[in-house]
Amino acid sequence: MALEKPYSDVPGTTIFDADMLRKGYHLNQFCMSLMKAENRDRFAAGERAYLDEWKMTEEQKDAVLARDYNRMIWSGGNVYFLSKIFSSDGFSFQYAAGSMTGMTQEEYAEMMINGGRSIEGNRYKDEADNG
């Protein structure tokens, strides 16, 4: 029997479940390596070469090089692991989250100050304005 996924109809959301974990294992473990300063330095000195040390897919490596956080998540990345990349780049969670919404950082920050993204219209994919 397949795993039950009652969350698959939530718009604009990827739940990091067992299937995503398997898909993203090496991408996320690469992210973990950036918790060490010497690895951050090596990554900064040659990103592609450093990525080639990991058993990641070409799609994942491309997404990292492009800092495309949605593509990283869709290919198995988890945001807490991916935070090691944007932290190494000197960016915050708000910057990264904003980048995934198609808004500028300023627009996203303004939305949060105004109370955040409304739940209305955002519960199910078939009513979604952003999924």
Add this chain to the structure above:
Amino acid sequence: MARVTAGVTTSHIPAVGAAIDLGKTREDYWAPMFDGYEFSKKWIAETKPDVIFLCYNDHATAFDLKSIPTFAIGCADAFQPADEGWGPRPVPALEGHPELASHIAQSVIQSDFDLTVVNEMEVDHGLTVPLSLMFGQPDAWPCKVIPFAVNVVVYPPPSGSRCYNLGKALRQAIETFDEDLSVQVWGTGGMSHQLQGPRAGLINKEFDADFLDRLIADPAALAQMPHIDYMREAGSEGIELVMWLIMRGALDEAIDVVHRFYHVPGSNTAVGHLILQNQT
């Protein structure tokens, strides 16, 4: 005997830690949020707990994907703040309580909750930000801390009812420890927020207000809420709120609300904070 004297819940947003560390707490953006903790700092200075049993989630810091414990209890005598990618937070190391932690592990495991015992672990913002919010910036934390890491990163996290019942087993464990100690149980994380994907930035004030009301007045029913309701209504990272039920399970059914605070936004997140005490 040791006793559970109070419960605290609070969000544990990393940007809040950065605001404290960089001296930004009086800036216009942050001041209304930090004002909500002024009472709490005075309260905790007066109540002086000996030990805090602090439920939090590790954010890919001590635990990577090699092993994913659902419940992990820190039994070491000290815990260092971790380097999460931008250097460790400039906060003191934590002093643990290995005797009480081991006692709790032994008792709770025998109550059928299979804890992972961790004897070496660094701790991240999930644990240090709540301490900073409640204690400010001391040279040393004024009490001992037992870190209790709950997996809410890899789906599925433990259910609300599992967490609530664990809180009850935890209380029983604490209250059979021989030393005379005042122990607070903290539940951290939440409230509504989503940090990923095109739905990032989700906030649901109605859900949060209802969650606070029910956590106070009707926790056993709240504990039955399925994961999907958290994820759909409170955002994918809103699932952290299950950890608040551990705290609630460790208190009596009827409690006094000492303090309640809610604020939007703390960066990406709705900030919620409660101080609860058993009625005496």
